[in-house]
Amino acid sequence: MKKKILNCLRTIRKNVVEYIITNRLFISYVILSLLGTMLVRKFTIGTFFNFKSLITDLGIIFIIGGFGYFVKPKNQFKYYFIWLIIFNLINIINSIYYKFYANFASVGYLSTVSQAETVTGSIFEKISFFDIMYVIFPILFYLIHKKLLSSSYYYFIDKIEKGKKMLITTVLVGALCLAYSFGVASGTDYSRLAKQWNRNYVVDRFGILMYQVNDVVQVIRTKLSSLFGVDEAQEVFNEYFKAKEKSADNEYTGILKGKNVVFVHMEGMQTFLMDLSFNGSEVTPNLNKLASEGMFFSNFYPQVSTGTSSDTEFTLLTGLMPAASGAVFTSYYDREYFTIPKYLKELGYYTFSMHGNLASMWSRDRAHPSLGYEGMYFEESFTYEDKDVINLGINDRLFFQEAIPIMENIENTYENYMGYVITLSNHSPFKAAAPYSTLDLTSHYNTVNPNTGEVTENAVDYLSETAVGEYIKSANYADTALGDFINYINSSDAFDDTVFVFFGDHDAKLSRSEINYLYNLNPETGETYEEGDPNYVEYDYYDHELNKKTPLIIWTKNSELKDVFHGEITYYTGMYNVAATILNMYGLYNKYTMGEDIFSVKNDNLIVYPNGNVLTNKVYYNNSTGEYKVLTDEILDENYISEISTQAEEILDISNSIIVYNLLDSVDMSEE
Secondary structure (H helix, E strand, C coil): CHHHHHHHHHHHHHHHHHHHHHCHHHHHHHHHHHHHHHHHHHHHCCCCCCHHHHHHHHHHHHHHHHHHHHCCHHHHHHHHHHHHHHHHHHHHHHHHHHHHHCCCCCHHHHHHHHHHHHCHHHHHHHCCHHHHHHHHHHHHHHHHHHHHHHCCHHHHHHHHCCHHHHHHHHHHHHHHHHHHHHHCCCHHHHHHHHHCCCHHHHHHHHHHHHHHHHHHHHHHHHHCCCCCCHHHHHHHHHHHHHHCCCCCCCCCCCCCCCCEEEEEEECCCCHHHHHCEECCEECCHHHHHHHHHCEEECCEECCCCCCHHHHHHHHHHHCCCCCCCCCHHHHCCCCCCCCHHHHHHHCCCEEEEEECCCCCHHHHHHHHHHHCCCEEECHHHCCCCHHHEECCEECHHHHHHHHHHHHHHHHHHCCCEEEEEECCCCCCCHHHCHHHCCCCCCEEEEEECCCCCCEEEEEECCCCCCHHHHHHHHHHHHHHHHHHHHHHHHHCCCCCCEEEEEEECCCCCCCHHHHHHHHCECCCCCCECCCCCCCCCCCCHHHHHHCCCCCEEEEECCCCCCCCCCEEECCCEEHHHHHHHHHHHCCCCCCCCCCCCHHHHHHHCCEECCCCCEECCCEEECCCCCCEEECCCCCCCHHHHHHHHHHHHHHHHHHHHHHHCCHHHHCCCCCC
């Protein structure tokens, strides 16, 4: 018996050695491909080894590699080399993309590539060696090929290789890997793979290659929406809104009837800046003053996806979520949407948008008319020189200076109006606007001479050259320009019947480690305090996510409304609550929104993020991991978590169906 076992082991060993010797090129392709997929998970979601995703990636690598045996051995290098390049291009693109959006790229986002030319500085600022290190793998593969070429490997393999048998065997092994992966998948795994909006979860569970394959399938399915899925989507849509009840009137219903409204979209402005001071100077003194004079929503959260600023515009005006794939402004701008501008146009309002950038940025020249704007004032509407450009366009101070006469003319021409003004200077890369700030970020600390006891005051500036320091200075400049704008408004004879809604469009897209440097900077060394140090400030994943809130302030110089729009509102509010809230103030109601009037739902509000995460006044729920952080002393059971998670999925699915299938096209906008 022992002899039989030994013989069996010798046979296995012989076969393994023989396989390795005769398939060195293929094995190199597999190892290098698999290593790349493992590293991209490590550098994005932080998971290097996950057996299920590894097996799934391995299955795809084997199946694709198996067809290489169709090719003669001397030409197999070209086949595997091309696929290795494709795999690593996927890794590079996703690695860089993840830095911006904490999410993975989609072929559906190809429509947004045209925007890259205007944000090139932001892209290069974010790229590190780890994002492009994948180019090493094709190089290594080429060197292996050259080594094999210099030997008699290809001549030897050409004589003995049984291509058909190897193809069948290799593809079969790959299929078994996939069969195992899908065989042990849960209902949740299948659901999230099919819906694809929780991309972090899909990559962690199924690997980057299956994610990308599935993404292509989903995009193709979306493009064929006129043939597939529309009936089911329409049925779910009808049931959801049939059951939806109109919000009850509240103390703000109709309060803005006959008043004008101007939204001021503040690029990249986060709320935490309002709490910062350096050497006696506030970072955002003008924003702070606005908050003290107006109605300040201190727990306001954007809900952006890949469309960033354009997603904010869309969600704020419609009350819908961003598209699950691609950006609405570039991929779905030609759909029917019920927007604030359209409702106010029905009341005779003139509607306009204003931005100091190119009209083509985020396809605003096409998207804005579909949202209901009559007048559009883009870069060509302003007079400026090259020296007046900061970052992507006209600097905010000049932009506001030239915007006021245009707005005054609008007020003199039209009885009522609604405007949307977009700022620009506080856009990444923040080093562009930072030099225009006079804010002193120097840290001060004292040292004591142990021999004489003499105290020496030291001053050093570690922050200014860091990502977070540049952001702080950039925001300070933007705040200065905002102060100019408020001064113009206050000194103008116009705008007495106008309410301004100031809001930050999204967070600065700084990483947790970059923000952590601000909170844990050791002024003596320039390093960060570590856990266990008495000066250490904990800043974990949940702290970082909750810190992404932006200001929302309703402000007016109208004497009658000043007392109405005053004080702090602590309700947890999402970007998709704004449309319903503002429309209610005009006595209007849009049934087909995913966000409700915040003064109706109050503390029962649900903020849903495009990745499926959920925020309430009680909890922040991470949909990718299933973990959550309770924000109060209340004990929450799993039923509460399950309920908000299910509700979030429903909101995401229905909102996306409205966009993709153009479901509002056959609905009356005035229907209640």
